[in-house]
Each structure stands twice: as C-alpha cells, then as structure tokens.
C-alpha cells in the first residue's frame with residue numbers, strides 16, 4: 601500500500617474523530633489495562649527538562665509533564681484537530697506548548713540534540729517508516745536522552761484485534777487469527793471510518809531502535825493487576841487479558 605495514501609487516510613480519521621479520543625491514552629497511563637507511570641517511573645524527575653511528545657493528541661500527557669515542572673513542552677501531531685484540542689486544553693491549564701502539525705515521518709522544524717525526553721503514548725505504531733522515525737527521534741535527543749513509547753503489543757493483534765467479535769479463547773487456549781510474521785498493512789473499520797495499520801514484530805522494534813543508536817533500558821509488557829487478578833470475570837476479553845499482553849512499553853537511551 602502506498603505510504604502517502606496510508607498517512608492521508610489515517611490523518612483524515614484523526615481529524616474527523618478527535619473528539620472520541622479526548623484525553624484517552626495519556627500519561628500516567630501507557631495503554632488500556634496496562635501498568636502505569638505511577639508504577640514504572642520511566643520519566644524520573646522531569647523538572648527543568650525539555651520534552652517532546654510524538655503524536656501528542658489532545659495534549660493531556662504534555663499537561664502531566666507540565667504539572668511535574670518540565671521546562672519546555674513540545675508536541676507533534678499529524679492532525680490539526682488534535683492540535684487545536686491540545687492548544688485549548690493546555691491553555692486552560694495555564695501551559696503553553698510548542699505544537700507542530702506534521703507527520704512523524706516527515707517532521708522538519710524540530711531542533712536536534714536538544715531534548716532530554718522524547719516520548720509517545722500509543723503513537724509510534726502509526727508510522728509508515730519505523731526506522732526513519734526512530735532515526736529522527738534519536739536526532740532530536742541530546743546524548744543520553746531518553747526515548748519512551750508505548751503501543752499495542754504485537755501478540756494482541758495476532759490473537760485478534762476484536763475479541764468481542766471472534767471466538768478466540770477455547771478451553772483456556774488462545775487461538776491465533778493472524779501470523780506473527782505478517783507485517784503487511786491492513787484496514788480496520790473504526791466508528792464510521794477506516795484506519796490503516798500494520799503489526800510489527802517485537803524484533804522489528806528492537807532492531808530499529810538499535811540501528812537508530814538506542815540502548816534499550818527496559819521493555820514492559822505487563823497487563824495491570826486488576827486484569828491479571830480478577831478471576832471472577834469470565835468474559836472473552838478478560839480471559840484473553842489474563843493470557844496475552846495488550847500493550848508494550850519501551851524505555852531507551854540515546855548512545
């Protein structure tokens with residue numbers, strides 16, 4: 601599938617549906633039913649630090665870091681509607697962020713060797729050029745700067761992306777509905793529209809980080825306590841959640 605067309609389709613989705621996602625998937629949360637920043641402490645002390653969020657959405661994670669006295673807040677997103685929301689939300693909370701409307705694949709007006717932290721909460725998987733995006737992110741960071749990102753766990757898509765619709769748990773065995781090795785793009789209906797994504801292997805992320813000059817400090821793939829321990833919930837979704845990671849989160853350092 602053509603890269604430009606994928607980006608165009610996904611951008612259209614986000615411009616038309618930003619309202620549905622206001623404030624979701626934002627720090628301290630890294631993902632649905634996933635351990636949070638309150639437990640992980642990946643950011644440590646951000647006071648006085650320069651931070652850049654890739655795919656900043658409605659700006660809630662930027663506010664979270666503003667509340668922790670980050671010195672400079674920067675956000676990049678492909679959707680002007682998301683950025684309008686972010687600007688308004690941050691303004692209402694007394695913050696000003698430098699917001700850039702661009703794709704992470706093509707972003708240009710971002711200083712290099714500048715940021716202490718670059719991060720992305722459920723954003724990176726939208727890229728149509730993982731290696732190029734990681735290289736750009738590395739260039740924005742100072743030496744030893746930290747890159748943190750979360751995304752859907754690869755296995756979660758292999759066991760189906762919609763456990764409501766399919767019979768995917770049988771006798772407490774999960775059924776693969778997609779090959780782990782298949783990284784091709786697929787269309788997914790959402791609301792009254794469609795998005796286009798691909799499901800990358802864990803090794804694809806790890807090798808792309810290494811090739812971009814990162815050292816991985818941590819990878820987390822832990823569903824939260826409630827998901828793991830609420831044995832009374834016998835729904836397909838809950839049973840899947842007890843057996844299969846839903847999200848993953850990486851913390852890496854620029855060499």
Ligand SMILES: C[S@@+](CC[C@H](N)C(=O)[O-])C[C@H]1O[C@@H](n2cnc3c(N)ncnc32)[C@H](O)[C@@H]1O
Pocket residue numbers: 607610611614621623624625626627654655656657658659660661676677678679682702703704705720721722723726727728
């Ligand atoms: C799940 S949302 C992120 C939400 C964000 N963490 C928050 O706090 O609101 C994903 C975001 O990625 C953006 N996006 C999708 N494709 C992109 C691309 N190629 N480049 C930059 N942003 C993109 C969307 O516009 C959307 O705002």
